[in-house]
Amino acid sequence: MHEVRFMSPGYHIFKGLMWLCCTTSLLCLTAKPLDVLIVTPGLTGFSTTTTITQTGPGFEVALHRLKTAYTNIAFSHVYLYNLSIPDCGTFVYDAQYILSKWFYEQGGDRSPMPIYIVTPGCLEPGLYNQLAAAWNMLFITVTTSDLSRDKSISPTWINTNIFPTMFLGDVFYRLFLMQNWTSVYMVLDLDSEPMYPLVFRVLDKLLRSKVQTFNIQYSSEKEDLDFKVLLERFATQSRVMLFLGPAAQLRLLLLSAAARGHTTGEYVFIAAVPFLYKAQDTFMWQTFDQNDEIIRAAYRSVIFVTMMDVSPSGLHVTEAQLDELKSKWAAEFKSNPFYGNQDLKNEPSIPHLASANAAMEMLAQVLNESMADPDFDPRNGRALARRFLNRTFDTSSGRVILDRFGDRTPSVSVSYFNDTTGDFQVYIRSNITNGDYRYSAVKPVSWFNGSYLPPNEPMCGYMGDKLECLPHTGIQTKELFAGMGVAVVAVIVGSICLGCLIRSRALKEANWWALNGGLLEISAPRMSSKING
DSSP, rough: OOOOOOOHHHHHHHHHHHHHHHHHHHHHOOOOOEEEEEEEEEEOOSSTTTTTTHHHHHHHHHHHHHHOTTTTTEEEEEEETTTTTOOHHHHTTTHHHHHHHHHTTTTTGSSSSSSEEEEESOHHHHHHHHHHHTOOOEEEEEOOOOOOTTTTOOTTTEEEEOOOGGGHHHHHHHHHHHTTOOOEEEETTTTTHHHHHHHHHHHHHHTTTEEESEEEEETTTOOOOOOOHHHHHHHHTTTTEEEESSSHHHHHHHHHHTTTTOOOSSSSSEEESSSSSSTTTTOOOOOOTTTHHHHHHHGGEEEEEESSSOOOHTOOOHHHHHHHHHHHHHHHHOOOOOGTTTEEEEEEEEOHHHHHHHHHHHHHHHHHHTTTTTOOOOHHHHHHHTTTTTEEEEETTEEBOTTTTBBOOOOOOEEEEEETTEEEEEEEEEEEEETTTEESSSSSSOOTBBSSOSSSSOOOOOTTOOOGGOOSSSSOOHHHHHHHHHHHHHHHHHHHHHHHHHHHHHHHHHHTSSOOOOOOOOOOOOOHHHHHH
């Protein structure tokens, strides 16, 4: 005899849930992590800061962290390079061949795992982009900002470089606009940082119809610029000079300016660097020569623009976070002979290391989120790239804000010289919203004990020869002009009144013939008599 029991519906639901939980747990325990391969093609050596040997620790330190943080993703990483290629100009001819040869050796579209290109980039990213778009492969650059904004051309391209390529002109134009500077001298040394000629060309084109510019170009390696003559002309046409040249040339300029009395607050000299990096140039007042104190005083007339602000505040990280990363990057350089910098003789390039680190962490974040989507295809580079757009990522090396094109919003800072501390201090920082470049105040500027930068034209004119500023004996010029104004007004008003009076009288006399009969009197005839006696 079989005992039959009737189970309640709740029991069956509970049993079903238990079976689902057990099944899900089993799947979780036995599920294989997503295998992904990150390939980093690039140049080696120290001809530029964008080589894989200069940026490598940024990738490797991040990779160590990701393998611990994301157990559901199995990351692999490989470099592609040719040690015989010496520089960017030569590498550009072989870049596509090196990458495509390797890709098809992996099986091409049938490779055993999805492949993502994450690379520093030099002159060749546009060529990588052609391959990535054709292969529908995610493509991230970390040290170049030539990303095409036409997504039909670059559908899988993401950029984490902090350099403001799209805003090179706006960096300075907005500064001029803030201060209402309408005439500016631009001086370019053709034998200095490659960024300077680029800024010069872009800015000249942008300002042509908006700001009066006086452009001077020279070659410091071929001949010295006569700064005395330059400053004499400068004094008659402006008070603001953008100097695109090395620190040594700026020092010579400031020495001449100090000798002419142009470093007391009336003149502004603007200097710029890509980022603070000793290997490129160091703008410091102290070089331990007899002119140090003169230059220190003259630096009070300098405004300093940093195109990539990778200070903790510029990156939106704590000082402790950044110091920890710097320590790990240094340790990676020292421990791996491939990077060729075990003695740290070559100063690590912090902006590029931070961007490489951020790119790896952002990729991991997006992959981790995407795995929860049942329709997620890790080989669909276009769909994967769209998950990066219009987003803010918080990474251990800084906050990364990507716009709708997948391009990173830069961090630019402008500083004044603090004579008390002997260094530059940030007072405004870039604030970009929907592609509109603006500045936000960090603190008030300190300018010769004031809080305002001077105008580009003094109140009395460049030569002090405006009429209202000319000296007069007895009565001051302003009072004289005010008195003359009152007199002119009085003459005009008097003339109008006199004219009205004359016209009124003329009208009356013009009607002499219209007699008023009421005013006529008839006189009686006069009688005369004569008395005779």
